[in-house]
Amino acid sequence: MNIFLIRHGESVWNKEQRVQGREDPGLSAAGRRQARAAAKRLKKEGIKTVYSSDLKRAAQTAKMIADASGARLVLDPGLEEMILGAWQGMTIEEVKKRFPRSYAAWKKAPSKAKIPGWEGVPRFTARVRRVFKSIAGKGEGADVCVVAHWGVIAAYFAIVMKADFDRFFKSVRIDNCSINKISCKNGKAIIQCINDTLHLS
Numbered sequence: 360m361n362i363f364l365i366r367h368g369e370s371v372w373n374k375e376q377r378v379q380g381r382e383d384p385g386l387s388a389a390g391r392r393q394a395r396a397a398a399k400r401l402k403k404e405g406i407k408t409v410y411s412s413d414l415k416r417a418a419q420t421a422k423m424i425a426d427a428s429g430a431r432l433v434l435d436p437g438l439e440e441m442i443l444g445a446w447q448g449m450t451i452e453e454v455k456k457r458f459p460r461s462y463a464a465w466k467k468a469p470s471k472a473k474i475p476g477w478e479g480v481p482r483f484t485a486r487v488r489r490v491f492k493s494i495a496g497k498g499e500g501a502d503v504c505v506v507a508h509w510g511v512i513a514a515y516f517a518i519v520m521k522a523d524f525d526r527f528f529k530s531v532r533i534d535n536c537s538i539n540k541i542s543c544k545n546g547k548a549i550i551q552c553i554n555d556t557l558h559l560s
Contacts, residue, residue, distance in 0.1 A: 360495070361502040361551075363401060364539040365424070366509055368393040370416040373535065376451050379508075380443030380477075385415040393536035393559055394420040398427035400538065400558035404502060406430045410494055411506040412438035420536065421506035430504070437490030440508035441483045444476025468525040480524055487514040495543055509533050519548045534559070 368390030372379050386394065397420070406428045411421030413434040425432040446454050454462050458474070465472040470480035478486075494503065512533050517524040519541065533539070533554055540551040 360500050360543045361404075362494070362541045362543060363404060363406065363502070363504040364512055364515065364541060365397055365401075365420065365504060365506045366512055366533050366535055366537055367412075367414075367417040367420040367506060368397075369535045373416075378443055378446040378449050378451070378454060379416075380440055380447040381414070382447045383415050386419045390416065390420070390535065391423075394423045396558045396560075397536040397538065398423040401504060402427045404428070404504075406504045407501040408433060408497075409504045409506060410435055410438065412436070412440070412508060412511070414439055414508075417506045417508065421504075424504055424506065428504070435490060435494075437486055437493070438505065438507045438511055441480075441510040442476070442478035444474045444478075446474055446477075469528050470525050483510065484514045484518065484524060487511055488518055491515055491518070512539065516550070516553070519550060 368386045370379065370384045370390055371387050372384040374387045374389070401424055408431045409421050409425040409428070410433050411417050413436050417438070418434055421432055446458065449457070461472045461474050494505065513528045513531070514524060517527045531553065534556050536559060538555040539553050542549045542551055
């Protein structure tokens with residue numbers, strides 16, 4: 360079973376450099392172009408099911424991929440981005456000014472940020488672990504695509520690699536609509552590629 364793991368296309372708030380978390384902006388014009396390019400690239404992969412976060416930026420991306428592949432689309436709230444509490448909706452500059460301590464902590468180690476009203480890394484990582492275990496259990500060997508968010512992808516890769524979430528989150532780049540491929544066999548997951556953007560201009 361192969362999992363093609365895709366970060367959603369650029370959203371309106373990505374463009375504005377606003378913190379999204381569980382908020383729900385849709386794709387920007389550039390994001391729609393990215394999603395179409397990813398859909399075209401994945402069309403020949405034989406994907407049977409596309410699982411997606413139900414937030415607009417992911418669901419809109421996933422629908423283009425599913426339509427191009429003739430795949431079934433399943434929206435799963437377990438794939439939603441981490442809740443980022445009081446930061447959601449603010450620009451990065453606003454966060455720096457209003458929450459200087461927690462932002463400084465976030466830059467050093469996200470799990471230590473203590474953002475007011477947030478989900479927190481341990482609970483978030485446990486949720487990501489559960490949803491991917493469920494997806495793997497339903498796959499029956501067929502290749503699938505998962506469209507999610509930067510935090511979800513970082514958490515899943517940290518789980519697969521048995522790595523520290525903070526270190527992975529800070530050290531690895533995952534662009535909008537990049538393709539990441541993981542092969543799963545006999546209970547083991549092997550990363551085939553990370554942040555493949557050859558299909559994007």
